[in-house]
Amino acid sequence: MGVFPWVAWYGFRRYTAYPLSSAAEAVTNTVFGFMRAYVLIALWHARPALGGYDVADAVTFCFITQAMIGPVQLFRGLELSERIRSGDVAIDLYRPVGLQGWWLADDIGRASAEMLLRSALPLVAGAVVFDLNVPSAPGLAAFALSAMLGVLVSFAIRYLVALAVFWLHDDRGLQSIALVMSLFFSGMILPLVVFPGWLASIAQAMPWAALVQVPADVFLGKHTGTDLLGALGFQAGWAVALLAAGAALTAAARRKLVIHGG
Template sequence: MGVIPWVSWYALRRYSAYPLGSAAEAVTNTFFGVMRASVLLALWRARPGLGGYDATDAVTFSFLTQALIGPVQIFGGMELGQRIRTGDVAIDLHRPVDLQAWWLADDIGRAVSTLLLRGLPPMLVGGLLFTLRWPGPGTAAAFAASVGLAVLLSFALRYLITLSMFWLHDERGVQAVALVLSLFLSGMLVPLVAFPGALGEIARALPWSGLVQVPADVYLGRRTGDGLAAALGFQAAWAAGLLAAGRLLTRVAQRRLEAQGG
């Protein structure tokens, strides 16, 4: 096994090591899924067909987004931030593996673990309590691809934010702003289809929409054919651009570390 696959496998085992903690988080996600589903049901009863969704779509969206909280890491940053703060990142930079690739591999293992342990329970319980929409095999495969791209995009965004610590020495302010943007512009709180006019168009054009709204639309069958290709291309393009920016910023940060630390 190569170094990068090993990092992902190790991360998967590490993040799966505390099943009771994951179960508690799954219960929390499910509880808030029920609350959000009830709120959205009331909204869609008052505004039927809002944004092209029906009530079943809205309820499914609630539990689907709760399932995606962990994999796309809406809340929380990266362990790399702590290593930059303590200076341990100097050890990471001396590994015979690219810094960005190492932490991407770690994040993939984390995402798979949270998807299995924290993502499936909300959907299963939601299916018992409400009428949810379930995808066919083709839609399920497209959704899996979209979730994979969402994880990649999430990492690219969080990696850039974490690298800001090389200059700011404390990323909490940036993290707070990023959290607000992620919550409102990803579709996590309210589907972006409910945003009016130009506000909705702008929100759907920004990278955060690729974290939740795009995978949800794929799952609900709202993206098919050319629309599906465009949706996946949107996620891939933003992920590629942000990863490239992260690679460039890593080189700048490494030169800064060498200049300061010798």
């Protein structure tokens, strides 16, 4: 077995080492899920069929997004930021594997652990209380693929933000901007389908839509046939573009470190 599967495996083990902590986060996500669900129910009762959703779609969307918080890591960046600040990234760059590949493998292990320990409870609790729209087996398979692509896009965005520390030295401002963009344009706060026409078009074309909105719409069956292929292609396209940008920025960061004697 190659290096990257081992890195992913150890990342998975690291993030499953404290299951009680993950359980507490799952409970928090579930509680906030119910709070959001009742807000959305009130909104859809006032505006039926808003954005092409009915009430059941809106409530299902709510619990899907709560289940996706952990895997796509909306609220936290990469530990790489701190390693760059401390200089420990020099050790990472000495490894005989690519920096981006190493951290991607670790993040895949993390996302797998989060999905196992944090995603099930919000969905199960929501299904017990509300009549959620649950897709068929092919729909669930399509959702699983879309969720994995969402994790890739999420990693690529967070990796670019982390690499900015090579030049900014302090990423707190950039992390705050990234958090706001992720929450607003991913569909986490409100489904992007309720945005006004021009804003919805812009938001749905941005990479953050691949994190939550697209997987949720796949789960709800809003994308079928060639439209489903287009939605998955949208996510894959942003993943490839952002990972390519990450590879280019990694090369630039390596040159900068070497030039400065690192």
